[in-house]
Amino acid sequence: MLKLIKQRLVWGLVLTATVSGVLSCNVAAHATSSKADEVKAAYVMDAKSGQVVYAQNADQKLPIASLSKLMTLYLVERAIEHGQIKWTDAVPIRKNVRKMATSATLSVMPMPAKETFTVRELFAATLVGSSNSGAIALGEYVAGSNDKFIKLMNQQASKWHLDASFISASGLDNTCLLYTS
Incomplete structure (x- = not known):
């Protein structure tokens, strides 16, 4: 799985970096946008010929949230392979990350103070649900x-x-952690 994540991450980052350059985002602006579900940019290329088939806002700098999460997951798997952490470890979650998890805009995974989460649970939430708070908790743990x-x-x-250039484990800028304090 580690090899597959690395391969997808490298290709995704190469494409994103080529199209977008060094990236950042403004969570407050993103969170209040009424058009958050609309496609902001697209870039489709024929894999064999390299010819661009479709481009929309191809030069616009945008956050690389999903690719940031893939890098986070890659580094988590690497830490597991090197024996630094285990799938079954309970991950300590800081208060502001738990609070961020209550925001429907910033997270898909509630993290009540009474609950604990393992590396495996946070990994799955980050991989499948694109959990920002899960990614941040994993990054801090690693x-x-x-x-x-x-x-x-x-x-x-x-x-x-x-x-x-990565700016967080989740791809959001770090104001999301300030927002919750």
Whole structure:
């Protein structure tokens, strides 16, 4: 699975970085947008010829949330392979991440204070449900802090020679963590 995640992540980042460059987002603007479900940009290329079939706002800088989550999941699997963490570990979740999880705009996974979550549960929530709070909790667990995890993400991108700049484990900018305090 690790190899498949890496392959998809590399191709997705190469395409995104080529189209969008270094990316960031503004959570407050995104959260209040009434057009949040509309497609903001699209880029379709024929895999064999490399010819662009369709492009909409191809040069617009946009957040790489799903690709950030794939990088997070890749680094979680790597930490498991290296024995740093286990699938069954209970992940400590900071109060502001739990609070962020109550926002329908920022998270799909409620995290009540009474509940605990394993690495496997948060991994599944991040992979299947694109859980922002799950990704952040996993990143903090792997590296000890959000900032340290972002550094790991960017170091990995650099090792793969990708022109990408990660700003969080979830792909949202870190104001989402401030928003909840």
